[in-house]
Structure formats: C-alpha cells, structure tokens
Amino acid sequence: MQAIIVKNLxxxxxxxxxxxxxxxxxxxxxxxxFGLIGPDGAGKTSIFRMLTTLLLPDKGEASVDxxxxxxxxxxxxxxxxxxxxxxxxxxxxxxxxxxxxxxTVFNTTVGENYSLIKDIYIQIEKFKKRRAGKLSGxxxxxxxxxxxxxxxxxxxFLDEPTTGVDPVSRKEFWDMLxxxxxxxxxxxxxxxYMDEANRCDRIALIQSGxxxxxxxxxxxxxxxxxxxxxxKANKMxxxxxxxxxxxxxxxxxxxxEFAHAxxxxxxxxxxxxxxxxxxxxxxxxxxxxxxxxxxxxxxxLNKHNHAE
Amino acid sequence: xxxxxxxxxxxxxxxxRDKAILAIIFVMPSVQLIVMPLAANYEVKKIxxxxxxxxKSTYTQKLISQITSSGYFRLQSxxxxxxxxxxxxxxxxxxxxxxxxxxxxxxxxRENKEKIxxxxxxxxxxxxxxxGAYLSTIISNFNNDIRMKLTVGSRFSQAPTIExxxxxxxxxxxxxxxxxxxxxxxxxxxxxxxxxxALNIVREKEVGTIEQINVTPIKKHYFILGKLIPFWVLAxxxxxxxxxxxxxxxxxxxxGNIGLLYLxxxxxxxxxxxxxxxxxxxxxxxQQAMLIMFFFMMVFILMGGLFTPIESMPQWAQxxxxxxxxxYFIEVMRMVILKGSTLRDVASQFVAVIVFAVILNxxxxxxxxxxx
Numbered sequence: 001m002q003a004i005i006v007k008n009l010x011x012x013x014x015x016x017x018x019x020x021x022x023x024x025x026x027x028x029x030x031x032x033x034f035g036l037i038g039p040d041g042a043g044k045t046s047i048f049r050m051l052t053t054l055l056l057p058d059k060g061e062a063s064v065d066x067x068x069x070x071x072x073x074x075x076x077x078x079x080x081x082x083x084x085x086x087x088x089x090x091x092x093x094x095x096x097x098x099x100x101x102x103x104t105v106f107n108t109t110v111g112e113n114y115s116l117i118k119d120i121y122i123q124i125e126k127f128k129k130r131r132a133g134k135l136s137g138x139x140x141x142x143x144x145x146x147x148x149x150x151x152x153x154x155x156x157f158l159d160e161p162t163t164g165v166d167p168v169s170r171k172e173f174w175d176m177l178x179x180x181x182x183x184x185x186x187x188x189x190x191x192x193y194m195d196e197a198n199r200c201d202r203i204a205l206i207q208s209g210x211x212x213x214x215x216x217x218x219x220x221x222x223x224x225x226x227x228x229x230x231x232k233a234n235k236m237x238x239x240x241x242x243x244x245x246x247x248x249x250x251x252x253x254x255x256x257e258f259a260h261a262x263x264x265x266x267x268x269x270x271x272x273x274x275x276x277x278x279x280x281x282x283x284x285x286x287x288x289x290x291x292x293x294x295x296x297x298x299x300x301l302n303k304h305n306h307a308e
Numbered sequence: 309x310x311x312x313x314x315x316x317x318x319x320x321x322x323x324x325r326d327k328a329i330l331a332i333i334f335v336m337p338s339v340q341l342i343v344m345p346l347a348a349n350y351e352v353k354k355i356x357x358x359x360x361x362x363x364k365s366t367y368t369q370k371l372i373s374q375i376t377s378s379g380y381f382r383l384q385s386x387x388x389x390x391x392x393x394x395x396x397x398x399x400x401x402x403x404x405x406x407x408x409x410x411x412x413x414x415x416x417x418r419e420n421k422e423k424i425x426x427x428x429x430x431x432x433x434x435x436x437x438x439x440g441a442y443l444s445t446i447i448s449n450f451n452n453d454i455r456m457k458l459t460v461g462s463r464f465s466q467a468p469t470i471e472x473x474x475x476x477x478x479x480x481x482x483x484x485x486x487x488x489x490x491x492x493x494x495x496x497x498x499x500x501x502x503x504x505x506a507l508n509i510v511r512e513k514e515v516g517t518i519e520q521i522n523v524t525p526i527k528k529h530y531f532i533l534g535k536l537i538p539f540w541v542l543a544x545x546x547x548x549x550x551x552x553x554x555x556x557x558x559x560x561x562x563x564g565n566i567g568l569l570y571l572x573x574x575x576x577x578x579x580x581x582x583x584x585x586x587x588x589x590x591x592x593x594x595q596q597a598m599l600i601m602f603f604f605m606m607v608f609i610l611m612g613g614l615f616t617p618i619e620s621m622p623q624w625a626q627x628x629x630x631x632x633x634x635x636y637f638i639e640v641m642r643m644v645i646l647k648g649s650t651l652r653d654v655a656s657q658f659v660a661v662i663v664f665a666v667i668l669n670x671x672x673x674x675x676x677x678x679x680x
Contacts, residue, residue, distance in 0.1 A: 052523050074525065082523040088516030092325050093318070104314045105524045147520075 003155050003186035004028035004051065008060035011046050011209075020046040022209035023060070028188055028202075033181045035200035036190040037293065043209035044190040045085060048159045051188070052082045065154050078106070081153035085160040087140045091133030095124055095143055098132055099150060106151030116183065117146045120176055138169035145176065156180065158189040162196065174199045194294040205297055212300040217293060224291040224299065226250070227266060230258040233281040242279045246272070253298060260295060311526060315534030323538060329504065337496045337546050341553045344492055345485045355439040356384040358393040358402035365413035371450050375406070380442050397429045404428055404439050416454065478563075478646045485558050490641035491614040493550035497573065498580050498608065498634050501543040503601055505584030509535055510597040513588075528676070536581045543577050544570070563648030572640050572654065576661050579633050582668030589675040608634040633664045 004027065011021040021043045028034040036044045049055035051064055053073035061068065067075045089098045099121075103110045114121075124142050127135065132143060141161060148156060158177075162170045174196065177187055181201075189200065197203045198217045205212040205220070213220060233239040236254065243252040243261050252261035269286045276284050323329055357375065361368050376383050384402045387393040396402035407425035409415075415422040426443055430436040512518040521531060547570075554560040562569060583604075591597035609615075611625065612634040618626055629635045636657040643649035651658075 054519060054522055077523055078525045080523065082520070084516060084519055086516050088520045090318070090322065090517055091515065092322050097318070097321070101314070101318055102520075102524070105311065105521075105526055107311075107525075 001030050002027045003030045003032070004034075004062070004064050004188060006047070006051070006060075006062040009047065009050060009057050009062055010059040011043075011050060011055065011057055019209050021050070021057075024206075024209070024211055025060075026204050026211060026214055028186060030186055031181065031184050033177060033187045033189065033199070033201045035197055035203040036188070036206055037192075037194060037197045037203050037297070038190075038206035039192055041208075042206045044206060045159055046209075048082070048084075048157050048188075048190065052080060052157050053077060078151075079153055080155045080157060081148035081151065082157045083144045083148040083159065083161055085163060087132075087144060089132050089140075089144060089147060092131055094129050094131050095135070096128040098143060099146055102147040103150045108151050110150060113150055113152045116152055116180075117149050119179060120149075121146050137165055138172075141165060141169070141173065145173075149180070153185065155186040155188065158187065160190055160192065162191060162193065170196070194292065194297060197293045203293070205293075205300060207297075207301060207304065210304070212304060213296070220293060220296050221291055224296050226262040228289055228291045228295060229261050229263070229272075230255070230285075230287050230289045231261060231272075231276075232258050232283070232285040233276060234283045235281060238279065239276070239281055242276055242281065246275060251299065251302060255294070260289075260298075262299075312530050312533060315526070315530060316537055319534055319538045323542070332504070333500060333542055333546060334549070337493075337500070337550060338553060340496060341489065341492060341550055342557055345488045345558065352435050352438040352442075353380055355381050355404060355435060355442070356402045357381045357443075358385045358387055358396045358405045359383065360387045360390050360393045360405065360407040362410040363408050363412035367413040367416065367454075368408050371408070371447070372406075374450055375443065375446050378442070378446055380439075394427075397427070402429070403432075403435055404443060406443065486560060486646055487642050488614075489550075489554045489558055489560055490645045491612075491638045493547065493554065494634060494637040494641050495609060495612070495614065496550060497543050497547050497577070498637065499605065500546050501539055501577050501580035502584035502587070503605075504542070505535060505539045505581050506587040506591070506597045506601060507594055508539070509585065509588035510591050510594050513591075514593055528673075532585065532673070532676070536585070539581055539584075540574075540577050543580070544573065547573050560645065562645040564644035564650065568651055568654075569641070569644050572637075572644075572658065572661070575658065575665065576633065576637050576640075579661050579664035579668055582665055582672055583633070586668055586672035586675065589672055608632055611635070612638050614638055630660075633661060636660050 006024060006026050009021055009024045010019075012019050024043070024047060026034075036047065038044055046055065050057050051062060051069060053069055053076050056070065061070075063069065064076050065079055067073075067079075069076060090101070093101065099110055103113075120142050124135075124139050124146075127139065132140065135143065145158075145161070148158075162173055165173065170193075177189065178199070181187055191197070197220075200217060202214065202216050203220065204214045213223070215223070231239065231243070236257075236259070239259050240252065240254060243249055243259060246252075246263075248263045248265060248267055250262045250264050252259055254260075272286055273284050323333075359372060361372070372383070375381050381404075385393065385396050387396070390405070390407055393402065393405045393407070397405065405425075405427040407427070409423065409425070412422050412424075424447060426440060428436045428440045509518075512521070551562070551566075551569075584601075587597055587600050587604075591600060611618075611621075611629045611632050613629065618629050618635065621629065640649075640654045640657045643654055647653075
C-alpha cells in the first residue's frame with residue numbers, strides 16, 4: 001500500500017512567475033524511507049509544505065495515508081509528524097515543556113508513546129530543564145524529532161534535518177531514522193547532501209521543481225552506464241581546461257581534489273596521460289572509479305539542460 | 309477545552325519568563341503614570357519677558373512688578389529699545405516683549421487712555437498663546453485698579469460692569485491631572501492590549517512555531533483564544549494597577565461605579581486585542597508589526613482627545629476621531645471617574661466599542677484564514 005501518492009503536483013509563486021514545483025509525481029510505499037535529493041531551491045520544501053497541508057497546490061493532487069491534502073487536511077494533521085528545516089519549537093520553553101506541549105496538543109501524553117522516542121530522548125534527557133533556545137544544533141534537532149514523533153505519526157516528514165549539523169551527528173541521525181523505519185513509520189526526508197542518499201530505500205533526484213529520476217540508490221548508480229575516470233594533476237584549472245579540449249571527451253567536471261570525466265569510447269589511460277603531459281601538467285594520476293549519486297545527478301542535469 | 313487550558317498555561321509560562329515583557333507590563337505603566345502627569349504640565353510658566361520701558365514712571369514700575377509677581381513671567385531683560393529686545397527674542401532669550409510708550413503715566417492720567425505694545429514669539433504656539441493671554445489679563449487687572457483709584461471720588465456714577473465668577477464642576481480646582489491620568493491609563497491599556505498581542509503572534513510567525521502549530525490538530529479558534537485571553541487578563545491587571553496608582557499618588561477616586569469601568573474595559577479590550585490580531589495577520593516580522601502599530605498609535609493618541617479637545621478640532625478631524633476606539637475609552641474614563649456617569653450616559657460609547665470589536669475581530673479572522 002502507498003503511504004504517499006503525489007500526482008502532477010504543481011506550485012508557482014509570485015502569480016506564476018516562479019515555478020517552484022513543476023508537475024511532480026511520485027509514490028512512497030508504507031514503511032519506506034524515501035529521500036528527496038536536490039540542491040537548495042529545487043522545490044523540496046514546497047513539496048513538504050503541500051504534503052503537510054501548510055500550502056495549497058496550484059494543480060495536481062496528493063494524498064497521505066489515503067487522505068487528500070486539500071479536502072482531508074484535518075485528518076492529515078492528526079496523523080503526520082513534520083520537522084521543518086528551520087528549528088521551530090518554543091525557544092523559551094524547556095525540552096520537557098516543549099515535549100509535553102506537543103503531546104497535549106495531539107491529545108496524548110509523553111508516557112503513552114515514550115517507547116518510540118526513548119532512544120533519542122535519553123540522549124537529551126539530562127538537559128530536560130534547559131530552554132530549547134540554549135541547546136546546541138544537534139540537541140535541538142533531536143528535540144525536534146522527538147516532538148514530531150510524540151503522537152506516534154504514521155508518516156514522518158523531515159525537511160533537511162541534517163543541514164547545519166556536524167558529520168558525527170548526521171550519521172547518528174540517519175541511524176535513528178533507520179530504527180524508526182523498522183517500527184513501520186513511513187519517512188519522507190529531503191537533503192541537499194548526495195552522500196546521504198545511499199541511506200534511503202529509494203530516492204528522487206530533483207532540480208528546478210522537476211524530478212529527474214526516481215529509483216533505489218543502487219539502481220540510480222547503475223544507470224550510469226559509461227566508464228568514469230578520476231583524474232588528478234598538479235594544476236586543477238589547467239587540467240579542467242585541457243579535458244574540455246580533449247577530442248573524445250563527453251563530460252568533465254571538478255569533484256573534490258579530482259576531476260571526473262567520461263569519454264565517448266573507452267580510452268587508453270596512457271594516451272590521455274601523454275596528452276595532459278604535452279600541455280604541461282605533471283603528477284598525473286588516472287583511475288577508473290565507481291560513480292556516485294552525485295555523478296549521476298550531474299549527468300542527468302546536463303542531459304536535462306541540453307533537452308531544454 | 310483541555311487544549312485551550314494547555315495553550316493558556318504555555319502562553320502564561322512564556323510571558324512570565326520574558327523579562328522584557330514583564331517590564332513592559334508592570335514597570336513601564338507605573339513609571340509613565342507617575343512621571344508623565346507630573347512632567348506634562350498644561351500650565352505655562354516661566355515665560356521670559358523682555359521689557360522696553362520708555363516711560364520709567366511709578367505706574368510702569370507698578371505694572372512690571374505686578375506682572376513678575378504673578379509667577380508666570382520671568383523678567384529676562386530690561387531693554388533700552390525695541391530693537392534690543394527683539395535681539396533677545398532672536399537669540400531665544402525672550403518669549404514676549406512688552407513695550408511701554410513714552411509719557412505712559414501722563415497720558416493715562418490726563419487723557420484716560422494709553423496703548424501698550426506686546427510682541428509674542430510664536431514659535432512655540434501654546435506658550436505664545438497663553439503668555440499673551442496671561443499678560444493681557446494682568447494688564448487689564450492693572451487697568452481696573454487704576455480706574456478704581458482715579459474714579460474713587462465719583463463712586464456712585466460708576467459705569468455698570470459685569471463681573472464674571474465661574475465655578476468648575478466635577479473638577480473644582482481645575483486640576484488637569486484629574487483628567488490627564490485617566491486618559492494616560494486608557495492609552496496604556498490600549499498599548500499593552502494591542503501591541504503585545506500583535507508582537508506575540510508575529511513572533512510565532514517569525515520563529516516558525518506557527519507552522520509547527522498549524523500541522524497539529526489545534527483548532528484555529530483555540531489558537532486565537534489562547535493568544536487573546538492572556539493579554540486580556542494582563543491589560544486588566546494594568547488597568548487595576550493604574551487605578552490604584554491614581555488613587556495613591558493623585559488621590560483620584562472614581563466618582564462613578566468601578567464595576568461599570570471594568571465592564572467597559574472588558575468590552576473595549578476585545579476591540580484593542582482584535583486590532584492587534586488584525587495587524588499580526590498583515591505583518592511578517594516583529595519589526596513590521598512595530599512600525600504599523602507605531603503609526604496607528606500616533607493617530608490614536610493625537611486624535612483621541614487626550615492632549616487637545618476633540619470639540620476644537622476641525623470638522624473633518626472630528627469625523628476621523630469617530631473611527632478611533634481610544635477616543636471612546638478616554639471619554640468613558642473621564643465621564644465615569646470625574647463625573648460619575650452611569651451606564652445610560654455611556655451607552656453610545658459602549659455601542660461604538662462593540663461595533664469596533666466585532667468588525668476588527670471578524671476582519672482579523674477572515675484574513676488569518678486567507679493566509680493559510
């Protein structure tokens with residue numbers, strides 16, 4: 001059964017001038033951890049706000065747990081948990097008070113669903129008398145997750161939960177999500193970090209309000225059919241320039257300290273090395289590597305831009 | 309109901325935790341009620357007078373000493389010529405010039421007639437007006453004295469004159485504090501009621517907590533009530549503090565029914581809170597809310613009849629004051645506290661305020677729904 005169904009959802013701002021979400025469709029299975037992956041401004045938050053009934057779509061329809069986001073918005077508000085990208089709990093209330101408040105608002109108590117948040121809550125419990133505004137970023141985020149979970153939601157919406165959080169806390173956070181998923185909660189999560197995509201069951205790559213591809217992370221990586229080369233040299237800028245002029249080049253771009261490149265046919269590493277040396281580069285390393293989600297994203301983006 | 313109680317508990321907790329709000333609620337009104345009526349004095353005193361005495365006779369001496377002994381004037385300079393005195397006005401050392409012509413005494417005695425010249429620096433309108441008026445009164449008193457003396461022999465042939473004796477009702481000693489303090493109290497209650505409501509709701513918008521609330525099953529009217537009730541209560545507390553201060557510091561004891569005052573405040577606050585609610589639906593940030601509020605407050609204060617009587621405003625301005633809820637509150641405060649008016653006397657103000665409450669709140673709720 002599908003927990004979330006989105007059909008041709010469209011949202012524009014400024015009287016149609018800005019296309020935030022452009023004809024987006026996807027489905028999320030019950031109990032699935034589904035990721036919306038895309039850069040800032042791709043339309044992720046707009047999708048979240050429509051699905052959590054905070055924003056009305058211009059066109060298209062969507063349902064959460066079988067409830068229509070426009071007609072049955074009241075029912076959706078009873079069953080979903082939402083954690084916005086920006087910390088938005090009461091900064092002048094303590095951890096305990098925030099949690100109690102949100103439990104009461106949903107007509108439940110902290111005790112009733114304590115088992116669900118226990119793992120997360122014990123990490124912040126010793127600060128329970130501290131005001132939310134005085135917590136560190138990671139603790140704030142754990143508290144926000146607790147508050148979103150306290151009424152035992154069937155579906156959890158997490159909008160960029162790891163933005164601005166340190167790498168260790170990020171990893172911990174994804175471990176928590178995995179445990180929640182095991183309890184049968186459907187989770188829709190968005191992130192601009194491509195490396196987090198692997199932790200989702202399925203992902204949708206999204207850019208400029210359009211979905212580029214939806215699949216499991218493995219299948220998405222597999223869809224990268226070409227051989228990918230990672231190339232390193234002493235001067236990055238010259239290297240990129242040289243690669244652009246290489247006759248068989250299909251695509252090339254900077255990727256950390258390497259340049260990633262694909263070519264029209266299998267090329268001889270030695271041939272490429274000779275070409276680069278001729279231009280005057282040294283310390284050249286060339287390797288064939290496994291593509292990452294980011295490589296796929298860049299490829300899809302190029303294709304998408306060419307199509308327009 | 310349980311939700312509402314919980315919302316209220318949360319709201320009060322937040323209010324009592326915010327030291328700035330506590331100061332605004334309890335310290336500010338007390339300070340304003342104690343300081344403002346003492347400082348903002350309607351009586352103009354210490355008017356600087358420059359005298360040009362071209363006569364230098366006993367009469368002019370008498371006149372000048374009568375002016376300075378009135379307590380309103382301060383003899384700033386004694387000049388040889390009008391030009392010299394005018395310099396004093398230019399350098400802001402004098403507010404008024406009194407020029408006495410040559411042969412003042414002689415002409416007065418011989419011809420029963422003489423003219424005196426008064427020049428007023430009208431940069432400060434109130435001071436100029438009142439200063440001029442005071443001076444004229446003193447001079448005409450002086451004139452009467454002289455006439456009495458000169459005509460003392462023919463007392464029975466004195467021309468008939470009308471002497472006016474007035475008595476001040478409801479405020480026997482014309483103590484301006486009696487009508488100023490209730491007015492300021494009305495303003496403070498309005499300020500706290502509408503300002504704090506608007507800022508509080510807009511803060512939820514700014515911080516984003518309103519989003520979080522909107523995703524919960526909390527009903528809109530509970531949320532709004534949860535916001536309005538605390539400030540309704542707080543404004544009533546301020547009103548009580550104000551009445552107590554008025555009694556302790558200024559000895560103002562309401563002549564009318566205190567219950568009637570509270571009834572009116574209760575209804576009036578619905579309008580004030582509704583106004584705050586309405587502003588909050590338009591503003592996205594606290595800064596915006598502050599600026600909008602500030603603009604309206606200026607209009608409410610200046611067109612509310614606190615400083616200048618509404619009756620002396622031009623016709624169009626009087627019509628504008630009809631749309632100012634503060635006006636009705638100040639009227640009722642003065643009527644009930646000073647005059648002891650009854651419910652029947654202030655019925656029209658009650659109706660006006662109820663209309664305001666209904667319109668402002670409905671508008672705010674409509675607007676609130678639209679934005680979501």
